[in-house]
Amino acid sequence: MEAALAVGISVTVIMLSALIFDRLKLPNILGVLVAGILMGPFSPLAGMSLFGLEFGNVIIAEPSLVSVFAVLGSALILFGIGLEFSAIKLAQLGLFTFLAAAVKIGIVYLAAYASLSLMGFDAPASALVAVALSFSSTPIIIKLLEASGKMRRTETPFIISILIIEDLLAVFFLGLIAHPAIGATEYSFAISLVRVVLTFIFAYVVLSRLISRFLSLVSHSDELLILATVSLVLVIGYISEGIGLSFSVGAFLAGSTIAGSSESRKIEERIRPFNSLFASFFFFSIGLAVSVPAVLSNIGLLFLFIVIGIAVRFFSSGVASYFVGYTGRSASFCAAAFLPISELSLLILSQGISGGLIEPGFLGSFAFAIIASSFVSAWLVGRENEIYNALQNGVPQLAIKNLRLLRSTALGMRRAVAESSRYYNVVDRLPSISYRTDSLSAREQMALTSKNATILVIVSVICYLGLFFAQTPDWSFLDSFFVFLFAGFFISSALFLVNARSAASSLLQMIVRSSKGAQYAAVGHFFGAVFFFALCAAYWWAYSIAPDSLSVILMLPSFAFALRSSLSLFRALYTGANRL
Numbered sequence: 001m002e003a004a005l006a007v008g009i010s011v012t013v014i015m016l017s018a019l020i021f022d023r024l025k026l027p028n029i030l031g032v033l034v035a036g037i038l039m040g041p042f043s044p045l046a047g048m049s050l051f052g053l054e055f056g057n058v059i060i061a062e063p064s065l066v067s068v069f070a071v072l073g074s075a076l077i078l079f080g081i082g083l084e085f086s087a088i089k090l091a092q093l094g095l096f097t098f099l100a101a102a103v104k105i106g107i108v109y110l111a112a113y114a115s116l117s118l119m120g121f122d123a124p125a126s127a128l129v130a131v132a133l134s135f136s137s138t139p140i141i142i143k144l145l146e147a148s149g150k151m152r153r154t155e156t157p158f159i160i161s162i163l164i165i166e167d168l169l170a171v172f173f174l175g176l177i178a179h180p181a182i183g184a185t186e187y188s189f190a191i192s193l194v195r196v197v198l199t200f201i202f203a204y205v206v207l208s209r210l211i212s213r214f215l216s217l218v219s220h221s222d223e224l225l226i227l228a229t230v231s232l233v234l235v236i237g238y239i240s241e242g243i244g245l246s247f248s249v250g251a252f253l254a255g256s257t258i259a260g261s262s263e264s265r266k267i268e269e270r271i272r273p274f275n276s277l278f279a280s281f282f283f284f285s286i287g288l289a290v291s292v293p294a295v296l297s298n299i300g301l302l303f304l305f306i307v308i309g310i311a312v313r314f315f316s317s318g319v320a321s322y323f324v325g326y327t328g329r330s331a332s333f334c335a336a337a338f339l340p341i342s343e344l345s346l347l348i349l350s351q352g353i354s355g356g357l358i359e360p361g362f363l364g365s366f367a368f369a370i371i372a373s374s375f376v377s378a379w380l381v382g383r384e385n386e387i388y389n390a391l392q393n394g395v396p397q398l399a400i401k402n403l404r405l406l407r408s409t410a411l412g413m414r415r416a417v418a419e420s421s422r423y424y425n426v427v428d429r430l431p432s433i434s435y436r437t438d439s440l441s442a443r444e445q446m447a448l449t450s451k452n453a454t455i456l457v458i459v460s461v462i463c464y465l466g467l468f469f470a471q472t473p474d475w476s477f478l479d480s481f482f483v484f485l486f487a488g489f490f491i492s493s494a495l496f497l498v499n500a501r502s503a504a505s506s507l508l509q510m511i512v513r514s515s516k517g518a519q520y521a522a523v524g525h526f527f528g529a530v531f532f533f534a535l536c537a538a539y540w541w542a543y544s545i546a547p548d549s550l551s552v553i554l555m556l557p558s559f560a561f562a563l564r565s566s567l568s569l570f571r572a573l574y575t576g577a578n579r580l
Contacts, residue, residue: 013039014280025147027140029343030374032280033367036287073282074347075251076275079233081138081167081344082255083268097158100320101165104338105134107316112308114484119304128177128352129362132345133308133369135170136317138163140340140374148381155326155334162320162338170344172196175249177351199245200253207236208257215263222270229258229267230274248347286346290364298361305369309341310376332387336380341370401448446506449499456496463489468546486549493554497535501561504528525569532562 013035021031112130117123141163145151175196211232218224233254240250258264295302318335326334349366352358380387466485469475508524535558543552 009039010281010284011277014284018280026378027143027340027374028280029137029140029143029283030371032283033287033371036284037290037292037367038287039284040288040290071247071282073278073280073285074248074350075233075237076271077279077282077343077347078171078248078252079255079271080268080275080279081171082252082257083259083264084164084255096324097161098165100158100324101162103323104162104316104320105166105169107319108134108308108313110487111312114487115304115308118484119300125352125358128348128357129366131173132348132366133305133313133341135166135342135345136163136313136338137340137342137344137370137374138167139343141337141377144340144374144378144381145337148378150333150337150381153333155321155330155337158321158324158326159334159337166342167344170342170348171249171252172200174344174348174351175199175245177348177355177357195243196245196249199240199243199249203253203257207253208260211254211257212261215258215261215267219263219266225263225267226270226274229271232258248351283343283346286350286363286367289360290367291361292364294361295364295368298365301362302365302368305365306372309369309373310339313339313341313373328391329384329388332391333381333384336377336384336387339377339380340374341366343370346370443506443510446503446510449503449506453496453499453503456492456499459492460489460496463492464542464546464549464551467549471546471548482548489549489551490554493551494557497554497557497561500531504531504565522569522572525565525572528565529562529569532558532565536562 014032017031017035018028021028109130112133113126116126116129121129138160141159142151145153145156145159150156214232215225215228218228233251236254237247237250240253241247258267314335317338318331321334322328322331345366346363349358349363353360353363463485467482467489470482470485504524508528536555539551539554539558542549
């Protein structure tokens with residue numbers, strides 16, 4: 001097939017698929033991906049005919065015929081994201097928005113990395129795919145919210161803020177894996193990190209000023225402005241590739257440096273049609289590379305991507321939104337909206353394939369996961385009441401009480417920061433969230449946290465024993481579960497310390513309120529200090545016999561709690577006050 005014919009068929013099929021999916025009120029990206037799968041060399045339509053038309057004659061057997069347009073499309077995708085990004089916007093997001101993004105990404109990453117490691121994939125491949133699964137798609141989510149009439153909801157600014165952070169992290173990660181090396185050392189990774197940071201600093205401090213002056217010279221003509229913009233994308237992209245970063249990172253930097261100029265809005269309007277066309281070629285080329293039989297032959301990997309891409313991402317997004325301060329129903333809406341996996345993840349995987357980190361088969365399964373997560377999101381958005389009621393009926397009451405307690409604690413911290421921190425101006429820029437108090441009495445809180453501490457210490461001991469026995473030859477099979485055991489030990493131990501401290505505080509509150517002597521408070525603080533100092537010794541002993549557990553790190557919060565109890569003891573003895 002000639003290149004001109006391949007391009008003509010591609011444009012026609014892209015247009016038809018976009019038209020169909022637009023009528024269905026679904027993002028065009030999904031239609032283009034499906035069209036690429038149907039028109040590629042592995043198409044399930046091969047050998048079929050309709051009204052005398054042999055599909056085999058119009059199938060694009062050589063994806064390289066449209067690869068040039070796909071490369072330009074990937075660059076313009078990053079350029080468009082860069083145009084929407086600026087350092088000023090990043091500074092306005094607020095501390096707790098960053099914390100919510102960290103919770104959302106962290107839960108998905110840990111679950112994906114541990115699952116892929118259990119399936120036998122090496123650490124670089126597991127880390128790469130886990131990162132790719134962690135990000136949500138900005139254009140797909142925006143399209144879904146617009147199609148469902150949800151853009152004016154109070155949660156939308158928070159959703160967009162998280163998406164901005166994720167897009168920036170995705171681009172940053174693309175720079176880190178630009179030229180990966182199997183078995184690279186920590187030193188080489190540190191060099192890559194420094195190179196990316198210095199490049200970003202140079203782009204925002206020096207390059208942005210030069211570009212602003214250059215664009216002011218050509219802004220009088222739309223034709224010159226478009227040519228200048230495209231040339232800047234290509235030149236900065238190739239320079240970025242020449243210094244060890246990727247072409248895509250250079251395209252993002254070109255967009256984000258232009259975003260600070262006075263011509264940015266005009267450039268965005270003029271370049272949008274080209275962006276849409278060539279970006280469609282990129283997603284179409286991804287679909288061309290998907291082999292349906294190969295994906296179905298590795299159904300376990302596809303199932304893992306779909307489960308993590310939908311169930312785990314829904315959980316992590318809901319938890320992050322709930323702890324930031326949204327109600328259960330609003331958090332359910334945010335969780336449904338965040339489901340679509342990012343199109344930048346395809347760029348990350350494509351770069352990983354070219355660097356030899358992962359096999360090409362990952363790309364097909366991942367494309368199917370993006371399509372599945374987007375369809376599920378389109379179905380769930382607007383059904384937050386049904387989701388919330390189902391969770392209320394299906395989740396154990398103990399878990400619900402713990403979530404409300406943690407949310408109340410998080411909101412208390414946020415209010416404290418807003419009232420007394422010197423960073424209150426940053427907090428004021430956070431999206432407006434209505435607070436709802438989920439307070440418990442001292443007796444209820446002591447009962448709940450004591451029960452939690454008991455369960456968590458049992459889980460912690462079980463995980464630690466797994467780490468301990470994994471060191472012995474007879475129990476070497478436990479090495480396969482090391483990530484799970486290590487994460488379980490650390491998370492359960494940290495939560496145990498928090499719950500133990502909370503239970504002790506609640507008990508002291510009850511004692512002080514029911515008696516008049518300061519000696520009762522002093523005795524309580526004394527036993528609290530002894531308990532946490534004993535935990536310090538226990539964690540040191542645990543580290544000495546199982547160094548892989550790194551339990552020595554847990555001495556820090558234990559010592560902090562012990563020191564706080566000691567100071568409270570001396571204060572109670574000195575002042576004679578019967579308060580905590």
